[in-house]
Amino acid sequence: MNKPLISILLPIYNAEAFLEKTLSSLTSQTFTNFELIVINDGSTDGSLKIVEEIAKTDSRIFIYNQPNSGLIETLNRGLKLANCELIARADADDIYHPERLELQYRRMNERPEIVLLGARTVKIDSKGRTLYQEFQPTIKTDILDSLAGGFGVIPHPVAMYRKSAVIQAGGYSPKAKYCEDVDLWIRLSEIGEIANLNEHLVYYRVHSESICSVHWKEQRENIKKIATKWQKSRNKEVSENSIWNRPPQNAVDLALFRAGQASQQGYHQSAIRQSLLAIKESPKNIRAIKTLIRCGLNAINPRFPSAKTS
Incomplete structure (x- = not known):
């Protein structure tokens, strides 16, 4: 085996439900010269x-076992274990496009000033069905504007960064619980260039056990502190378009948002499923009923985008 050029950092904790598909998508990458560091953070299931x-x-797979220590400590340990300058983050419930590593490695080689590189995402549900695509900004100025509002627009599970830059920035901060990525991206932006690729390179799974679902309140509070402090240090006003100023979405609001996005993008089956989910949560919700009707019409009306498989 040649000396690896990329270290993939994959923390796992009780991830047996989705882990096999995640590993399959990583080990079948078109770019093959990597080490895959799997840190088992005290899992009690079959992970x-x-x-x-x-x-x-x-x-290429290296397994490190440790007592349960939490994500931030696990990631910092992964930085020490990584043998390569380029580190690709991965999460144990997501699925990766086969060319993810190849495209990111190429860009990082072409642009040595880039210290952090993400990509766009496709949201999928717990069964792996497409919900909708996200179109994260790709240039630094737009990314900084989003970070100022606390939006993690460089998705952590598809981030690739330079180890030396992350160490220079101080690594992952224990003070940034549930928003360690946004905090680190802000600090990396002061060291070098940050960007996203145009391509959708990760199928990002959303489910009831994800951090954003379980710890959203503490996550927003911590993001607000970090982003506000950063803006003040740059003598800039705190963004009014911020994640902490948005009302939290309940199950109905979230399902209807996903239905709208899916319908606009031509994922009609997904749109109908999400509309039905909203109605299940609130059977008399007029907005949910109207959304279902509209999504159904979009699916059969040839004036709208043709249905995609999902």
Whole structure:
């Protein structure tokens, strides 16, 4: 095996439900010269067994076991374990486009001033069905405007960064619980260029156990502190268009938002499923009923985008 050029950093904790598909998408990348560092953060389910079985047939996988320490400490340990200058983050419930590493490696080689590089995402549900695509900004000025409002527009699970720059920035901060990515991206933006690729390179799974679903309140509070402090240090006004100023979405609002996005993008099956989910949560909700009717019409009306498989 050649000396690896990329270290993939994959923390896992009780991830058996989705882990096998995640590992399959990583080990089948078109760019093959990497090490995959899997840090098992004290899992009590079958996660470790899944990784061990796959590692038997793939020498690129390195397993590190530790008592449960939390994500931030785990990520900082991963930085120490990584043997490569380029580190690609991955999450144990997402699925990766086969060319993810190849495209990011190429851009990082072409642009040595870039210290952090993400990509756009496709949101999927717990069953792996497409919800809708996201179109994150790709240039630094637009990314900074979004970070100022606390929006994590460089998705953590598809980030690639330079190890030396992250160490220079101080690594992941224990004070940034549930928003360690936004905090680190802000600090990296002061060291070098940050960007996103135009391509959609991760199928980003949303489900009831994800951090954004379980810890949204503490996440918003911490993001507000970090982004506000950063804006003041740059002598800039705190953004009114911020994540902490937005009302939290309940299950109905979230399903209807996803239905609208899916319908606009031609994912009609997804739009109908999300509309029905909203009605299930609130059977008499007029907005949900109207959304279902509109999404159904969009699916059969040839004036709208043709339905995509999802």
